[in-house]
Amino acid sequence: MKKYLTPSKYINFEDPSILSLAKHLAKNCFNENEIIRKCFEYVRDEIKHSSDFKLNPVTCKASDVLLHKTGYCYAKSHLLAALLRANGIPTGLCYQRLSVGDSGEAPYCLHGLNAVYLQGHGWYRMDARGNKEGVNAQFLPPREQLAFPIQSKNERDLPEIWAEPLEVVIRSLESYKTYDQVLANLPDVDLIG
Template sequence: MNEFLKPGKYVDSDHPEVVRKALALSSGVDDLVDVARACFQFVRDEIRHSWDYQLNPVTCSASEVLQYGTGYCYAKSHLLAALLRANQIPAGLCYQRLTIANDAPPFCLHGLNAVFLKQYGWYRVDARGNKLGVSAEFCPPTKKLAYAILTEGEADLPQIYAEPLPVVVEVLERYDDYLHVSNNLPDLPVIRANKSNNFAPAAPDALKRTGF
């Protein structure tokens, strides 16, 4: 579990401003589940999604996301992991593979988190930010993510990572404009989607997945 508690290059949970914010979010809160909820809601609601708000700069590390108040889903997950770790709550990074628009290729990765809660074990949360058609919540043990797996080729990737995937970092560090990122979203091909997922037709609005 140590690797999910220690700081890293991008999940820089030892950065002074990250530590300060983490302690502010946990001030007066004794239950670690409530601390985790407070961190989640802060990142989901107060950090603006780069595409939704059409904002620069493109951020990557947790401290950058906190400084500028914006980030793509990947960057927001870095900040959430850092805030949780600064509060001594194990946290990792997870990914889904989703269609970018409609129900056909191309695909891209979507970044989210796993947090370890003693009462529930590893619990996945998605702090990308809610909007029309997207509603993610922190309600353990029930999982309520921003996006469901709907079509062949999509997948909930099972791995939990201590640091972001190189393909994600490469995109966030290469491009300096949110539009360039949106045109070059990272992908990680998989052999097949998770067999445990049941595929079902989705309403048209649910398939318009712009702005990960």
């Protein structure tokens, strides 16, 4: 579990602004699930999805997401991981491979979300990308309610729980300056089998 609790370049929860917010969100919570819910809802509702709101700059590091209050799903998952790890809650990164056009057909891209380790339950996935019409992600353990369902054989819930972001995601977020450039170059991976 140690790797899901440590800070890093992109999940940089040692940043004072993240530590302060993590402490604030945990204040008056009676249990771990309340802390998780407050952190999840903060990132889902207070950090605007870059593409939905057509916002720049492109963010990647958790502290930059918090500073600019915007990020793609991947960057938002970095901030959520940072807030939860700052509160001593093991948190990883997960990905889905989805159709870009929501049709189940090519082209495809990765979608970033989180997995948190819940006491008495195990790993639980949650998706703080931000709700909008047709998207209603919630924190409702033990039931997962993610932003997007898998609709076709070429879409997939990737089973891994990563301690650090995938290189293809970092490359996409750090190679482009504006939200529309990222949108035109969303990261993807080839499926095995």
